[in-house]
Amino acid sequence: MIIELDNLCFSYESGKPILNDLKFSLPKGEKLGLIGYNGSGKTTLLHIIMGLLTPSSGSIRVLGKPILGKKDFVGVRRTIGFLFQNADDQLFSPTVLEDVAFGPLNLGKSPKEARAMALETLEMLNLGGFENRVTHRLSGGEKKLVSLATVLVMEPKALLLDEPTTGLDEDARGTIASLLNGLSIGYVIVSHEYDFLAATTGKIYSMNEGQIHYNGGADALHGHSHKHLLKKHLHRF
Amino acid sequence: MVQESFALGNSLVHRLDPRFKIVMATLYAFAVALSNRFPALFLGLAFSFVLMGISRLPLWEVVKRVALVNGFVLFFWFVIPFTYPGEAVLSLGPLTATRDGVLICARITLKSNAILLAFIALIATSSVASLGAALGNLGVPEKMVHLLLLNYRYIFVMEEEYHRLVRSLTVRGFQPSTRVHTYKTFAYLVGMLFVRASERAERVYMAMLCRGFCGKFHSLHEFDRSRGDLFWLCCTMTIIAGILILEWVPF
Numbered sequence: 001m002i003i004e005l006d007n008l009c010f011s012y013e014s015g016k017p018i019l020n021d022l023k024f025s026l027p028k029g030e031k032l033g034l035i036g037y038n039g040s041g042k043t044t045l046l047h048i049i050m051g052l053l054t055p056s057s058g059s060i061r062v063l064g065k066p067i068l069g070k071k072d073f074v075g076v077r078r079t080i081g082f083l084f085q086n087a088d089d090q091l092f093s094p095t096v097l098e099d100v101a102f103g104p105l106n107l108g109k110s111p112k113e114a115r116a117m118a119l120e121t122l123e124m125l126n127l128g129g130f131e132n133r134v135t136h137r138l139s140g141g142e143k144k145l146v147s148l149a150t151v152l153v154m155e156p157k158a159l160l161l162d163e164p165t166t167g168l169d170e171d172a173r174g175t176i177a178s179l180l181n182g183l184s185i186g187y188v189i190v191s192h193e194y195d196f197l198a199a200t201t202g203k204i205y206s207m208n209e210g211q212i213h214y215n216g217g218a219d220a221l222h223g224h225s226h227k228h229l230l231k232k233h234l235h236r237f
Numbered sequence: 238m239v240q241e242s243f244a245l246g247n248s249l250v251h252r253l254d255p256r257f258k259i260v261m262a263t264l265y266a267f268a269v270a271l272s273n274r275f276p277a278l279f280l281g282l283a284f285s286f287v288l289m290g291i292s293r294l295p296l297w298e299v300v301k302r303v304a305l306v307n308g309f310v311l312f313f314w315f316v317i318p319f320t321y322p323g324e325a326v327l328s329l330g331p332l333t334a335t336r337d338g339v340l341i342c343a344r345i346t347l348k349s350n351a352i353l354l355a356f357i358a359l360i361a362t363s364s365v366a367s368l369g370a371a372l373g374n375l376g377v378p379e380k381m382v383h384l385l386l387l388n389y390r391y392i393f394v395m396e397e398e399y400h401r402l403v404r405s406l407t408v409r410g411f412q413p414s415t416r417v418h419t420y421k422t423f424a425y426l427v428g429m430l431f432v433r434a435s436e437r438a439e440r441v442y443m444a445m446l447c448r449g450f451c452g453k454f455h456s457l458h459e460f461d462r463s464r465g466d467l468f469w470l471c472c473t474m475t476i477i478a479g480i481l482i483l484e485w486v487p488f
Contacts, residue, residue, distance in 0.1 A: 052443045074449070082447040088394050089440040094366030094386055101457045106449035111457050134241075134366075136393045154448065 001064060002026045002158040002186060003049060008058030010044060018044050019055065020210030026158060030186040033197030036207030042190040046160045050082050078107065081156035085163040087143035096146050097131035103154040121153040125179060141172030148179065159187035165196050243294055243361040249465065250292040255363040255371035257466040261473040262359040266352045268477045277483035278347040284476045285354035292358040299357060306353055314342050365389045370458035383454055398433055402426055
């Protein structure tokens with residue numbers, strides 16, 4: 001097991017609980033999708049796993065080891081890569097190479113090693129020749145791919161991806177999907193798009209009322225998802 | 238959008254080590270700014286032209302930038318000659334221009350153009366990224382360097398966010414005028430930009446934490462100086478020496 005969450009509770013100040021006794025686990029190499037309404041707590045959950053938010057109660061274990069304090073999360077961040085929803089938040093260096101090398105440098109690699117790792121990762125994602133491009137001038141799809149490179153270069157054991165297709169066109173989505181399918185590590189993708197999840201994950205879970213429910217295999221789910229969604233939407237409005 | 242168009246060339250100046258260029262430009266700017274005699278200033282201006290020639294920047298673009306600064310300088314020409322006390326050289330109706338006033342304006346014009354041209358030739362020919370790394374390498378505190386680099390990175394995002402807000406005002410029929418409503422709307426706009434900037438800063442910081450950031454930035458840049466760098470540093474030092482001689486040695 002890479003990630004195990006037990007009895008996780010969380011609420012923002014004086015709000016209703018976002019996570020309510022949540023249970024979830026990510027086995028090694030497993031590719032999971034997580035779907036849910038806006039505000040259902042998907043991003044909050046990912047932030048809690050990365051130690052960016054502190055749960056009010058519950059336990060987190062990564063690689064079987066209980067994660068208790070700030071120090072433990074430093075290790076978690078080396079084990080689990082997190083792709084932010086907005087690539088502009090993730091890419092802060094002036095050039096692509098510097099941004100991709102940022103992680104390895106933080107892990108204590110020498111500039112030479114970091115550079116080599118960055119170039120290798122860019123090559124792997126078909127981004128060879130991008131190293132000296134200026135990050136803010138990349139297109140949306142390119143930014144997303146470079147963000148993925150900045151995470152993969154740290155050789156994580158699993159990935160968390162927060163809405164990786166937001167604002168991307170069909171082509172860029174296809175590229176990201178095939179790259180993800182080619183990865184040997186497991187991941188959790190949070191998304192609104194059934195099609196994308198069906199193309200990239202084996203199992204899809206849904207998040208509702210602060211808990212995670214298993215919806216079935218991606219194929220089975222896709223057949224009935226739209227009707228099911230529509231009904232819920234009608235209820236809501 | 239802000240573009241680093243001048244940094245894209247491949248002239249001799251573009252290839253110089255940015256650390257050397259920063260040192261050269263800084264020393265040279267001080268020498269010119271502190272000089273007062275015309276031979277020294279003309280020598281400086283001539284050297285700036287030489288640098289400009291070697292950098293092979295598009296002339297028209299350079300002229301546009303220089304013209305902008307000279308617009309301000311022109312303003313001095315309208316005011317200083319007529320307000321500075323001294324020997325009169327010209328009367329225009331009730332106004333009298335003084336010799337000393339004219340000389341001061343001439344000095345300001347020469348100095349500002351010489352320094353500006355040298356900075357365009359030396360500094361604008363490097364990308365902000367490499368200048369940041371060079372400043373760090375020269376001993377400028379890390380925090381200042383990263384303030385510069387992060388500012389540079391996110392100014393574009395802020396610009397985009399500003400345009401997004403302005404568009405949303407425009408499509409809802411907002412037309413600026415001198416009304417309280419206008420001022421209030423602009424205040425909201427600025428306030429919203431600050432809110433978004435601070436939220437973004439938080440997200441960027443979280444993204445950095447997730448990639449193992451522990452408060453220390455590590456640089457990837459490695460500089461190597463070449464013979465060309467040393468040669469041009471020597472040239473600049475010679476010119477600076479020339480400026481100092483012309484300034485201090487009486488003829």
